[in-house]
Amino acid sequence: MGTSRLEEGAPHEKPHKPLLLLAVLDLIDEGKASPENIPWNQDLRDRFTARFLLVRKHNDQNNPDLPFRYLAGDGFWQAYEADGTTPIQREIRVTDMNEVFARFQNGFEFLVAIPENRQTMRETLIARYFPQSLREELVSKKVIQNIYTPRAAEDTPEYGRSPAFRRTILEVYDHQCAACGLRIRLAQGNDVSFIDAAHLIPFSESYNDHPTNGLALCKNHHWAMDRNIIAPGPDLHWHISRLIDPRRSNGEKELYELTGKSVLLPKDPAFHPDPQGLEWRKKKLSA
């Protein structure tokens, strides 16, 4: 029925606006946003991404900034600069987080303020835009928890053992080492890959399995980063510990040659490494 129409011939409708609205409804339910003040922040972006990963088709890009701005065209929403009065007429960036915000308008702010209406909107959005088979997961807050909820310390892997984290990192980096560009894949799927999903700030410390706390690295560079011999910096270039002496061995020479090279990033800017994590890594670098 509705489902098959979406999946067959009909041109694929971009999921961004409904996904952003679902994320906003969550935040209002939880008291983390109000109809007049919807902050552009990490929480909103995370909630968008969690559902986006469920429904994406291959051409879709994970960019919540687009609907945050362009929902204005639908008449019930407007995004504002930090001054609270200037409508946003420009690209919204990650660096605008906790500065810019949006609000419902034209009477919608009163509708959305009522919990029953939010529930109706949620169901309507899902029924209208997504396959019925995904309804349960899209409604459920579990979709968010699966990716973001800190897990108990005792089942904390040192790195790369969370299947969702690994799968996402390998996918967005297209199985390519962010340092040397190595890409070796023996088979379809993520099980046989020489590339690791490495955390910037270790999971045991950050409890953060968001893809922006990760990098795809080959075994060598993963090893070197974990020993603080190499580090990606907030300038998105590689930095090398002064302990490395390129004259001493070929291995060290190879690591040394990474100095100043660009971090190889995913195409999708929404998955670029978090500047805080990069800063953390650079500070850890052995002097």
Ligand SMILES: [Zn+2]
């Ligand atoms: Zn490498």
